[in-house]
Amino acid sequence: MEVRTVPAIFRRRREEIFYETLFDHPADHSGAGASSFDGPAAELSAIGMLKGGSGGFDLDKAPTRSQAAIMLVRLYGAEEEAKAAYAAGDLQCPFTDVNGTAAPFAAWLKDKGLASGTSETTFGGSEPCSAKAYTIFLLRALGYQDNVDFTAANAQEFAMGLGLLDTSALTGKFLRDDLAAMTYQALGMDRKDGSTYLLASLIESGAVDAAAAKPMTDKIEAYRALQASGAAAAQGLDTIVDAKMAMSLGVKGTEGGTSLDMTQKADATVKGRIQMVLDKELQMAMDLTVTATDGETTETEKMEYWLKDGVVYVRSGDMSYQMPMNMMGMDMEAFMALMEQASGKPSAAQLPFIDSITAKSSGDSTVYTLKLNNAFAGMINGLTGQILGVLAAEADLKMDMSLALDGSTLTYTVGKDGALKSAAADLTLKAGVKASDGKDSLTADVSADLDMTMEVKAMGKAVKISFPDFSGFEDLIGGAGGPTGIFTAA
Numbered sequence: 001m002e003v004r005t006v007p008a009i010f011r012r013r014r015e016e017i018f019y020e021t022l023f024d025h026p027a028d029h030s031g032a033g034a035s036s037f038d039g040p041a042a043e044l045s046a047i048g049m050l051k052g053g054s055g056g057f058d059l060d061k062a063p064t065r066s067q068a069a070i071m072l073v074r075l076y077g078a079e080e081e082a083k084a085a086y087a088a089g090d091l092q093c094p095f096t097d098v099n100g101t102a103a104p105f106a107a108w109l110k111d112k113g114l115a116s117g118t119s120e121t122t123f124g125g126s127e128p129c130s131a132k133a134y135t136i137f138l139l140r141a142l143g144y145q146d147n148v149d150f151t152a153a154n155a156q157e158f159a160m161g162l163g164l165l166d167t168s169a170l171t172g173k174f175l176r177d178d179l180a181a182m183t184y185q186a187l188g189m190d191r192k193d194g195s196t197y198l199l200a201s202l203i204e205s206g207a208v209d210a211a212a213a214k215p216m217t218d219k220i221e222a223y224r225a226l227q228a229s230g231a232a233a234a235q236g237l238d239t240i241v242d243a244k245m246a247m248s249l250g251v252k253g254t255e256g257g258t259s260l261d262m263t264q265k266a267d268a269t270v271k272g273r274i275q276m277v278l279d280k281e282l283q284m285a286m287d288l289t290v291t292a293t294d295g296e297t298t299e300t301e302k303m304e305y306w307l308k309d310g311v312v313y314v315r316s317g318d319m320s321y322q323m324p325m326n327m328m329g330m331d332m333e334a335f336m337a338l339m340e341q342a343s344g345k346p347s348a349a350q351l352p353f354i355d356s357i358t359a360k361s362s363g364d365s366t367v368y369t370l371k372l373n374n375a376f377a378g379m380i381n382g383l384t385g386q387i388l389g390v391l392a393a394e395a396d397l398k399m400d401m402s403l404a405l406d407g408s409t410l411t412y413t414v415g416k417d418g419a420l421k422s423a424a425a426d427l428t429l430k431a432g433v434k435a436s437d438g439k440d441s442l443t444a445d446v447s448a449d450l451d452m453t454m455e456v457k458a459m460g461k462a463v464k465i466s467f468p469d470f471s472g473f474e475d476l477i478g479g480a481g482g483p484t485g486i487f488t489a490a
Helices: 014-024 038-046 065-075 077-088 103-112 130-143 155-159 177-187 198-204 211-231 332-342 372-397
Strands: 236-255 257-278 282-293 299-310 311-316 319-324 353-364 365-372 398-414 420-436 440-461
Touching: 038 177, 038 211, 038 372, 065 077, 065 103, 065 130, 065 177, 077 103, 130 155, 130 177, 177 198, 198 211, 211 353, 211 365, 211 398
Parallel strands: none
Antiparallel strands: 236 257, 236 440, 257 282, 282 299, 299 311, 311 319, 353 365, 365 398, 398 420, 420 440
16 A cells, blocks of 8 residues: 655654653643633533633633632532621631632631632732642542642642543643533542532532532433443453544645645554453553555554563564553553552543433443533644644744544443443544645645444453463564664654
8 A cells, every 4th residue: 555755844753743742842822712611611600610700701711719719619518608707707818819709718718728828918819720729629629638648749640540630731721621621520529438429419518509400410420320330441351342444634735846736545444352451560462453445455464462561562464572661651650550549430531521421221231322522622632732833843834723523422332230331432533734834835634534343341350361472572672762663753
């Protein structure tokens, strides 16, 4: 199969772009006016958790410490208590830099020892609230204690282990958009004592109206039931995978004064088996057959991957090699500690990305259908934007990108025993990129339709992996970026 060269205006060493983007170039989208979590914000507004002004929710702006303080008091179900105590004079606000709206909340938090100011008389109410600070607020609302369960230094890592995702990690700037997304997640998470999830506890206390919250609680409880069906997968998962993808690429423009008009289409299938075991250490095995065609030529390749004892083994064709595993810059010991912390705990990370969940009976099974909202596209757009941003800066390019996910649907089938039987994804991605270096300009349009099914063969301790003899696998000197690495410069 002929693979045409990508125009030079887009070319750069792939792994270099990826690693520089994620680790060396945190993005700053401070000028962005768009928001991703409009849907979750509207749902939070319906239960009185998030209140906007004449300009709406201002999701594209950074939240202030005062706004974060108000949210924290609401998450404790103490808004009316704080207002009443302040109005009666039972609470005094020692901070001179908070307005009348925020004063009861800041005073209540100070009285309860849940938040302090920047000094004895200042709260720093107009200063931006950081993602770390808001994460700490949410952990406190869930019942976790500073310097007992977590520290200021490890708060975000601890929260991630509980399934609380900092959505600003994809954009590099913590906005009210992210405050809404993280608040939504927290409301669907278990309290530390395991009694119930946070929103349910607020309804039980009378702080949130049950009728107003019903659409949200219905979604959360369906999501939690679905999560429970796959809980055993945190310890082990054995699946049969069948994926089909149809892709198209169109490029128009000029390169070195030469006109370009290129169209490529390709179909690909991936079939095979994926196994994962999490016991004392992460082990994995993948046996995949990839078939690709451009309508004229068809190529098939069998690829096998294993992860054992912190080492990745790869066999493809007549090549067999091994290299140390480094999980996003985290050593395996740290990664395993994080996985163990998260195992068995319902994660709410996906909740802000879900538009709706429906559950229907199908024989002895229940079929859950999840429709994703625009935030899912925004998440991918954020990450892709970072990569393109690095590429543009290094190559002195002007670049614009648009991304859309149409008809994004996930389907899960749960058996009568409450265990996950299968899952499917139907995703359509459309992206457009425009680039110019002052001499040449290019427009690229990409579309991809993905249809994937996954049949669960086993979960939990029932998953067993049979590893081959790795004695003949050659060391990959220098890792992926080394002289014998997988990737080479374009």
